[in-house]
């Protein structure tokens with residue numbers, strides 16, 4: 001990867017489902033160390049975009065480079081290797097209810113580490129990730145014993161365990177009360193600082209966006225409609241932008 005090259009480079013991406021043309025020549029750059037928020041209405045294609053970035057779905061055309069790799073056409077092995085450098089925090093959390101917190105956090109290690117590595121460093125990796133989210137004491141608990149906000153933090157710890165260079169957040173504060181949402185947003189900022197990670201955050205929670213974003217891209221009608229700081233977008237007179245801030 002070249003120095004100063006964007007961590008994620010999306011160029012002219014199109015994606016349709018039948019007649020539903022979701023992404024239209026969508027382009028964006030995500031730079032090292034920034035928290036970029038993608039803001040758009042429900043159904044505008046934010047999740048589709050994130051899924052294209054990790055190739056959970058294939059774009060119809062265009063180019064997507066992640067950490068210097070063109071992901072379209074990448075074989076399974078290099079794709080798996082690339083995915084191990086990306087942490088995901090999806091809306092559903094998807095903690096395994098029948099596993100303890102520790103087993104949930106060990107799950108990515110089972111896929112990406114050897115048995116020897118796990119035996120040697122697994123416990124300290126789990127403890128450090130749990131400490132990062134302030135929940136070291138829950139290590140032997142079951143997800144059902146935790147509140148929604150705690151489960152979200154455990155899911156974040158699991159996303160952090162492989163020390164990802166990139167973290168993708170899909171509506172990280174949805175379903176949380178405002179105070180807990182704020183705590184999660186602040187945690188996202190401290191994680192960014194500690195690991196110098198690069199994040200892409202899908203959100204329509206204005207508090208979360210204000211707290212976490214270094215930059216906001218507005219996804220409107222499938223395009224990168226506006227790209228600016230939260231404060232500047234808030235001052236915009238463009239009706240399509242304004243409606244998000246009123």
Ligand SMILES: Nc1ncnc2c1ncn2[C@@H]1O[C@H](COP(=O)(O)OP(=O)(O)OP(=O)(O)O)[C@@H](O)[C@H]1O
Nearest residue numbers: 017020022040041042043044045046047048049202
């Ligand atoms: N696998 C799929 N098959 C068919 N259509 C899909 C598929 N995934 C997404 N879509 C369609 O693509 C459009 C964008 O969906 P997407 O989930 O990206 O929206 P979003 O911006 O993330 O919305 P929300 O904020 O509600 O999560 C929607 O019209 C959706 O119905």
